[in-house]
Amino acid sequence: MFKKNKINMLSCILITLCLGLQAQTKNPVLPGFYPDPSICRVGDDYYIVNSSFGFFPGIPIFHSKDLSNWKQIGHVLNRPSQLNLTDEWLSAGLYAPSLRYHEGTFYLINTFMGAKEGKQGGNFYVTAKNPAGPWSDPIWLNDIEGIDPSFFFDNDGKAYVVNNGPVADGNPRYSGHRSVWLQEFDLKTKKAIGKRVELLNAGIDPSTNPIWIEGPHLFNKDGYYYLLCAEGGTGVEHREVILRSKSIWGPYEVGKNNPILTQMGLPEDRSNPVTCTGHADFVETPNGDWVAIFLACQPYEDGHFNTGRQTFILPVDWKKGKWPMILKKGKTVPSEVSLPLSPNKDLVSFSDYSMDWKDDFDNPKLNFEWNFIRTPKEKWYDIQNGKLIINARPISIAEVGNPSFIGRRLQHFKAEFSTKVSLSEGEGKYKGRTMEAGIVAFQNEEFFYKMVLERKDSNYFLKISSATEEFESIQLKDFKPSQSVFLKMKTIENEFYAFYSLDETNWKPIGGKLDAKLLSTKTAGGYIGAYFGLYSYAKSPQKAVFDWATYKELN
Incomplete structure (x- = not known):
């Protein structure tokens, strides 16, 4: 009896140890402004795409073998011919892509929002044989009204598009009253065919006037x-719901345990809150396990977050009545999670990679992390001899357009961004003309912090300002043309600081303590996260030279 109990006890200890040693995956798996995730699997390979709104290149695409370690492999829309962003609101542009694979081809379907008069917009899709590209030019779907389209390829080979659209009678009862629609799609003619059917009006409980039923995806199981x-x-009432039907055309039965993912109703004073969970997508592993990816936010104070909407991951539980559950009501999104696939210990996760990052500009092409504000119509930068050279354009960071700004996402509550910059002397009649270059912490054209080295009348200044206020200006005496200065910005939750140095050792503050909430979505509006970027501006041809750029998460 004692021997049997001893064996059972040892077994329990071994099981506990094994569970304790089970590798965990960090949430968010894609930290920073990576919203509206969509995922698909091809064999043992997994791919995620995200919305990119008014930034170029458009729609980052990531690859993983284990669902934990993600690496960016490119952008879906990386040619100006694919993405013509000019003077749109920065939170317009590319919304909610959906990625699917069918018979050797990847399909990315998407909505271009905010198209100006006379310019093509609406829903479109692109295709590729290799998810790293090249991708085709857009195929516009003028006959599919609405937003958030997603392809569904049925077992019989038929293709469908499901998306958010206006209610059937054209008379919404309230703001945000929308429907989910389904229509068959002919891949050969590249057009929707047959009758367009309304699958769901308003939401799972129309009596409550739910807003924005959107981001629909269809699955077989x-x-x-x-x-x-x-x-x-x-916002904070964002939630994910599930329905099912024996027929693709419905009627669809509402799941009994909806919502299957939400953080609404939880105590606002909980530690490390995650909010706004929703816009999910599912993927099935070869072993029959399911995983959900979704967007969520991490506020640091009173609903303020600077990092935008981020990509999180959780396993899906199908055990009860064949209905999926991502996270039971009342449960908080965990910062670490066990997934069906074990993380590869030899790989560096995107989360860890993002914590301590440096670009020495030793690659002739810009790294994938860098983005432009809208589509550059000309190449106004170059990489030469380990330096990034930015031609200063006559469009300031406060104007709607394509300024000389090359930025990367803010990905943490506490982070710093630094660089080494110098101003070229200019050539010919432009020698010594007025210009500025440095760092911008950017949310949109009306909400940013700018720290620049300025040349004016052969004098040099360091200045820090916002769109509406200059905080401090320091003249650099005995500063020589082409001399370098080191610049650094820090954001620590709701606090923002700037520093400069002439030797990279002795750092001096400039501008004092500023309000980091200026960079938050709650303050600035819109749907994007903050960026740190390298910037230059001049009314005449001038150049700024950046030796390197670093980004670090601060403890």
Whole structure:
């Protein structure tokens, strides 16, 4: 008896140890402004795409073998011919892409929002044989009204598009009253065919006037068609709901345990809150396990977050009644999670990679982390001899357009960004003309902090300002043309600081303590996260030279 109990006890200890040693995956898996994630699997390879709104290149794409370690492999829309962003609101542009694979081809379907008069916009899709590219030019779907389209390829080979659209009678009862629609799609003619059918009006409980039923995806499982949607808007009431039907055309039964993912109703004073969860997508592993990716926010104070909407991951539980559950009501999104696949210990996760990052500009092409504000119509930068040279354009960071700004996402509550910059002397009649270059912490054209080295009348100054106020200006006496200065910005939750140095050792503050909430979505509006970027501006041809750029998470 004692021997048997001893064996059972040892077994329990071994099981506990094994569980304790089970590798965990960090949330968010894609920290920073990577919203509206969509995922698909091809064999043992997984791919994620995200919305990019008014930034270029458009739609970052990531690859993983284990669902934990993600590496960016490119952008879907990286040619100006694919993405013509000019003077749109920065939170317009590319919304909610959906990525699917069918018979050797990747399909990325998307909505271009905010198209100006006379310019093509609406829904479109692009294709590729290799997800790293090249991708085709857009194929516009003028006959599919609405937003958030997603392809569904059925077992019989038929293709469908499911998306958010206006209600059937054209008379919404309230703001945000929308429907989910389905239509068959002919891949040969590249057009929608047959009748367009309204699958879901308003949401799972129309009596509550739910807003923005959107981000729909369809899946096959066990003889059912499952319809996964977000509702409640993209704020704190954002939630994910599930329905199913034996027929793809419905009627769709509402799941009994909806919502299957939300953080609404949780105590606001909880530690390390995650909010705004929704806009999910599912993927099935070869072993039959399911995983959900979704967007969520991490506020640091009273709903303020500077990092934008980020990509999180959780396993999906199908055990009860063949209905999926991502996270039970009342449960908080964990910062670490066990997934069906074990993380590869030899790989560096995107989260860890992002914590301590440096670009020495030793690659002739810009690294994938860098983005432009809207589409550059000309190449106004170059990489030579380990330096990034930016031609200063006559468009300031406060103007709607394509300024000489090359930025990367802010990915943490506490972070710093630094660089080494110098101003070229100019050539010919432009020698010594007025210009500025440095760092910008950017949310949009009206909400940013700018720290620049300025040349004016052969004098040099360091200045820090926002769109509406100059905080401090320091004249650099005995500063020589082409001399370098080191610049650094720090954001620590709701606090923002700037520093400069002439030797990279002795750092001096400039501008004092500023309000980092200026960079938050709650203050600035819109749907994007903050960026740190390298910037230059001049009314005449001038150049700025950046030796390197670093980004670090601060403890």
